[in-house]
Each structure stands twice: as C-alpha cells, then as structure tokens.
Amino acid sequence: MITRRTAAATVLSAATFVSAMAFGAGSASAAEPLPSSGTEYRISSYAGGALQWDSRNAGSNVVVRDWNESSAQQIWSVRDEGNGAWSVKVPGTNNAVDRDRGKNTVGAWNYIGADNQKWWLENTSMGNGRAWLLHSASDGNLCLTRGADLNARVASCDAGDPAQSWNLDRTTGTTPPSANRPTIDLDYSQAPDLGPWLEQQKRTVADYYPTISDLITKGAFGAPTYFKIILDPTVKANPAYTTVRNGVKEIHVNIDYTRGNRNDTGFLVHEAVHVAVWDNPTSRPWWLGEGLADWVRDYNFQPGTGAQHFGPTTTYDSGYQATARFIDHVSKTYAKPDLAHLLNTVNYSDQIWVQLTGKNAQQLWNEMPK
Numbered sequence: 001m002i003t004r005r006t007a008a009a010t011v012l013s014a015a016t017f018v019s020a021m022a023f024g025a026g027s028a029s030a031a032e033p034l035p036s037s038g039t040e041y042r043i044s045s046y047a048g049g050a051l052q053w054d055s056r057n058a059g060s061n062v063v064v065r066d067w068n069e070s071s072a073q074q075i076w077s078v079r080d081e082g083n084g085a086w087s088v089k090v091p092g093t094n095n096a097v098d099r100d101r102g103k104n105t106v107g108a109w110n111y112i113g114a115d116n117q118k119w120w121l122e123n124t125s126m127g128n129g130r131a132w133l134l135h136s137a138s139d140g141n142l143c144l145t146r147g148a149d150l151n152a153r154v155a156s157c158d159a160g161d162p163a164q165s166w167n168l169d170r171t172t173g174t175t176p177p178s179a180n181r182p183t184i185d186l187d188y189s190q191a192p193d194l195g196p197w198l199e200q201q202k203r204t205v206a207d208y209y210p211t212i213s214d215l216i217t218k219g220a221f222g223a224p225t226y227f228k229i230i231l232d233p234t235v236k237a238n239p240a241y242t243t244v245r246n247g248v249k250e251i252h253v254n255i256d257y258t259r260g261n262r263n264d265t266g267f268l269v270h271e272a273v274h275v276a277v278w279d280n281p282t283s284r285p286w287w288l289g290e291g292l293a294d295w296v297r298d299y300n301f302q303p304g305t306g307a308q309h310f311g312p313t314t315t316y317d318s319g320y321q322a323t324a325r326f327i328d329h330v331s332k333t334y335a336k337p338d339l340a341h342l343l344n345t346v347n348y349s350d351q352i353w354v355q356l357t358g359k360n361a362q363q364l365w366n367e368m369p370k
C-alpha cells in the first residue's frame with residue numbers, strides 16, 4: 001500500500017517509517033525531507049538524465065535529457081499546493097507539469113489548480129531513501145515516468161522502477177539569463193575610416209543578439225554579454241572569424257571584405273551566433289555549428305536569402321548554407337519550430353533525425369527540393 005506524505009512535518013506515514021527502518025539502526029531517521037515550497041529544484045531520474053522543459057510557452061514538451069548543470073531548462077519551481085499535492089512549474093511562468101488524462105502524456109501547461117496538474121510525493125527506499133515517486137493527484141496509481149523515448153509520461157506506479165524514481169536537488173547556482181542586449185567594444189584603429197560603418201553595424205548586431213539567443217538557446221545556457229569586434233588586417237581568407245582571447249570573445253573582421261561589402265551585416269550576425277553559443281556545454285560537429293549560424297542569418301535575420309540549389313556533391317553535412325537549408329527544411333516539413341534550439345542544447349548524434357522524423361539525415365536531405 002502506498003501512503004501519502006503531507007506537508008505537515010509531524011505526519012510521517014507508516015510506509016516512510018518502514019522504509020527508513022529497513023536501513024537499520026543508525027539510519028532510521030534518514031527519510032528525505034519534503035521540498036521547500038516555492039524554491040527551485042533539479043529533478044533527476046534514477047534511470048539517467050534530468051527532467052527538462054523545452055520552452056517557456058504553454059504546451060512545452062517535458063523530456064529527459066543528459067544532466068546539465070548549466071541548463072536553465074532543467075530547473076523547476078516546486079510548490080506546495082495544499083493537501084499534500086505539489087505543482088512543478090517552469091520558472092518564471094505559470095506552466096506546470098500536467099498529465100493529459102486521455103493519453104497519459106505529460107507537458108507543461110497553464111496552471112489552473114486542476115488535479116491533473118498536481119502531484120503527491122512518496123519517499124521510497126531507492127538511493128538510500130532519497131528517491132521520490134510523483135503520483136498524479138488525479139489518479140494516484142499513475143506516476144511520473146521517464147519514457148523509453150525520453151519523453152515524460154505517466155504509468156502504473158512501481159516503487160522499484162528507476163524510471164519512476166526521481167531525486168529533487170535544490171539548485172545552487174543562479175539561473176543563467178537569456179541574453180540581454182550585449183556590450184560590444186570596437187577596435188577600428190587599423191582602419192579608422194571604417195569607424196562610422198562599424199559603429200552602425202554594432203548597433204544592429206547588439207539589437208539582434210537577444211533574438212539570436214531566443215532562436216537557439218532560450219536561456220539553456222548563458223550567452224556572453226560582452227564581446228569585441230576588431231577590424232584586423234591579418235584576416236585575409238574569410239570575411240571574419242570568432243575566437244577568444246584572455247577570456248573575451250572577439251570577432252576579427254577582414255578589412256578588404258568590409259570595404260567591398262558595406263551593405264553586408266549578415267556576416268557579422270553569423271559570427272555573433274558563434275559568440276552566443278561559445279560557452280555551450282553540449283557538443284556538435286563543425287558543420288552543424290556553421291549551419292546553425294547560417295540558418296540564423298539566412299532564415300531569420302535576412303529571411304528569404306538562403307541558397308536553394310545545391311550540386312550533387314553537397315549534402316546535409318556540408319555546413320554553412322547547405323546545412324542551414326536542411327535545418328529549415330526539417331523544421332518546417334516536420335513542424336519542429338524549436339529544431340535549431342534543440343540542436344544547440346543536446347549532445348549531437350545522428351540518431352536525432354530519426355527520433356524527430358522517423359527518417360535519417362541522408363533520407364531527409366534526399367527528399368529536400370533543391
């Protein structure tokens with residue numbers, strides 16, 4: 001029998017007492033305390049990974065992803081809603097982990113205090129007594145579960161199932177903010193006549209930088225809020241490149257290119273994408289990083305400018321415009337508006353395409369009009 005614990009600290013259930021006693025004398029008082037209402041927790045699964053929200057929009061997916069200490073999307077606000085029931089919300093929103101009564105799927109939806117938006121906590125013996133089952137308040141026999149497909153869902157409760165056993169750890173660090181308008185320092189000492197041009201570019205790039213973050217990180221990790229743009233006479237091969245020196249991100253710009261392309265701001269936006277994701281703790285191949293930077297430029301900053309035609313040797317992992325068009329194709333054809341964001345917040349694997357669309361990357365590239 002499952003016994004419900006309430007927020008009243010003096011009411012310890014028989015089940016909790018028995019499970020604590022099972023550890024023997026000396027650990028009999030080790031039951032995990034209930035969460036502190038209204039504070040933020042990471043919720044990690046005994047089957048691996050941590051509970052994660054996709055976005056701050058109502059209807060956000062609730063998934064399980066690799067534990068990521070710097071991901072704001074793995075932080076949840078946990079609140080005592082009375083009668084032993086708790087809500088689990090996306091911080092800064094009113095969207096709570098919500099059980100779909102029909103499908104038993106789980107998403108983050110606007111909290112109205114409904115039973116299917118509340119959970120009661122059962123402390124179990126797993127993890128030296130640290131684990132919790134989260135029972136749905138609308139059907140106590142159903143518990144929050146890490147699905148095999150890494151989507152959260154509910155399933156029949158089983159205190160021995162690692163996929164239903166969760167740790168609640170209070171967050172220690174502060175939540176990384178979405179990027180604000182950055183501070184950008186300029187160095188045009190090597191081409192003073194281009195100073196007014198660069199000042200103008202700086203305003204445009206700074207204005208657009210928060211949008212870059214919204215498109216591809218959504219606060220999942222902190223985008224640098226300070227960087228430099230340097231007119232650099234040693235840059236000859238490319239229009240620009242991004243690097244870090246003494247901890248400061250720097251965009252080095254080809255002076256000759258600039259003189260011949262005064263109307264081009266997009267190449268600086270491409271570099272600003274590299275700046276924004278520089279501290280990304282997850283990994284992806286070079287071609288995807290370049291494709292994402294061009295996707296921001298060609299399908300968002302200056303939409304409609306993406307290349308449409310590619311030769312027979314070009315493919316999805318050719319990087320730059322080819323990969324950008326591929327990302328645009330998959331996100332629109334398969335209704336994945338958050339694709340670029342997802343690609344920037346998980347460790348890349350070729351399997352991601354199959355998981356999202358049922359097709360591998362080469363099949364998706366082949367079907368793309370070009």
Ligand SMILES: [Zn+2]
Pocket residue numbers: 270271274290293
């Ligand atoms: Zn690049």
